[in-house]
Amino acid sequence: MTAILQNIPASNIANKTMTRLASIDVMRGVVILIMLLDHVRERFYYHRPVADPMSLTETEPELFFTRLLAHLCAPLFVFLTGLSAWLYANPSNGIKRNPSSFLLKRGLFLIFIEVTLVNLSWFGKYETLYLQVIWAIGLSMITLALLCKLPRVWIAGLGLLIVFAHNLLTPINFAPGEFGYIFWTILHDAGFLISGGALKIKLSYPVLPWIGVILLGYAIGPIFGKTYDAKTRRSILIKLGASSLGLLMILRGFNIYGETLDWQTQSTFILTVMDFFNFSKYPPSLHYILMTLGLGVILLACFETIENGVTRILQTFGSVPMFFYILHLYVLLFGYRMILNTFGANYDNLFGLPSVGYIWLTTIFLAVALYFPVKAFADYKHSSKKAWLKYL
Template sequence: MSTNQSIPQTKKRISSIDILRGLVMLFMLLDHVRERFFYHMPISDPINIDDTSTGLFFSRILAHLCAPVFVFLTGLSAWLYAHPKGKTPRSASSFLWKRGLFLILIEITLINFSWFGDYKTLYLQVIWAIGVSMISLALLSKLDLKWIGLLGFVIVFGHNMLTSIHLNEDQIGYTIWTVLYQRGFILPNDFIAIKASYPVLPWIGVILLGYFTGPLFVGEKFNAEERLKTLVKIGLSCLGLLLVIRGFNIYGETLPWEKQDTFIQSVMSFLNFKKYPPSLDFILLTIGIGCFLLYLFEKMQNRFTEFLRTYGSAPMFFYILHLYVLLIAYKILVNVYGTNQGEYFGFDHLWQIWLCTIALSLVLFYPTKKFSDYKRKSTSKWIKYF
């Protein structure tokens, strides 16, 4: 998995947004440490709960929060950029368009290389999906807000009806459908393979809903108390609807849940949602929790939230930094110790993944804070992109 870009809104940033973004950045770090040093314990999509330990399952579930929250907050931040508090509204289209292209460029260059240290396969992953979503929002943001919200709801709530549509490589529309929804390899050739790992259609719906939520944070209709109440209502609505449609296996997920031998295994079955593309149930769970966290972080201010806010204020810098730190660390460990897990070097226990994540979160805090401070003071437009 990977991270979202924040859009500068006003000179005074809304701390709860950065704090939430910082929290899911650390969940993302956990998942990427897992991918780097637990690669010998692969996780399918949806997860095979018969072959996956409880600890590994819930560690992965934590990372499920990352992409939906990042994309949702990207749309929300776009609204804040377009409606700076106390100033005349402005168009976000140009900024969204340029930043979306920038993210796609970063994805296919720096980020793609950081995964394996080569370019044998070009993976179009979360940064690509965010970039495409931003470009889509750049075009659609010219619509009236109610139509943006309606389109977002239609995509998020309706896209599961498309799961039965599958095209083969020799069929017309295969490439565009793979990019939008199907996931798979596109434009096969002898030089480089390209895989669309993050189907973009559901993420476009999520970014539109984030933008639609923007007036909660800047506008005359909502003060802080009303915003907090509304966030709780949205969170309860998402999780309540999830309990109904998932509980009765009505709609929103390709794999029905089933009662298992133990309570915890039944919970695992219930929460075993598809991510590629993200199902409606996946989005309801993550956005619902995200709204409760926004509520919590607006009321909570302490040293821990300040720690999280630092990571959330420089997301792209941290995203690139941690990927290369993990790549270099892996190469060094292989050269020193060799491969101890078949063809990979890896840890033996899940607790080592958590310990490594905590250590890296402390080690990478200082450079991230220094860059965040520099970005806040800098007048460079390019620096703001990070």
């Protein structure tokens, strides 16, 4: 895979910029809507929480596969962040820019957003500060700001080393209070940084594997440059995706390496399939990353060949990801509280929808409703030259 990333033949035939870059926003749009589905589940199906990995005895198949679909979100967000950083450093006008300053400022901005607006949106109050995916992206961007001047082969090699080797670190652990506990919790093991007092801090997204993913996104950036034609780019992406999925089938099929829990044959076919794809997310295992990035880069290749009303809608969602992220969280917060106050709790002290099917229907309704403010903001962003808009 390092050889593929480093020794990609260039082409003198440049692809059209809109087609080349629109596919990235379309991919973001897909991820955003899947994320919406998962957050509707978290808000309105909280009476049926899922573990990591998921419990086969407590998770019905429709809930399992809905959650499995949502696994695509974080890896593709982080990967596309790395890719976008390369595009920022190498704009179409040919005048290179140093991405370090932007990555550093954007990373700090994301961490600030995580600990303020994002955390408040989950519970409407501060009791526990959760450091989740926006924190992980922010810290990964800061790391990329420090590493982006390295030769591309080093960036690719380091990204691959982290992604493939971090599972070897699983046996290493520290108890709370031990020297190294805080560092290791941030880097590799999810847990509480502060478990007592007025404000607890829990880290849900250990950052080391995500640093590997963002480095791979940056390393693959040149194939989206103007010196690569669309056919060559799609071929590379499909080969990378197929290689990732093929390697996953070998590693997982024979329980060789890359996942904490081995799969085994279950009492039914569907349970066996569920066990096979029951990957760890916190931190993301090698199998988890191979599956999600493998599928993601294949979809990215396919989106370059499709342009219709649906892809234009997806592109609109994907063009303002941070705006949508904050907007949808607060819509879910206030929407949930309004429904709870109107209809009351129906599962202990929670209001919950009766089945996963209602989660999907609610997501479709919200996607349609949110499209209009998203479209208005996207139009404003694209017509304005205000610098702060690039952060959204």
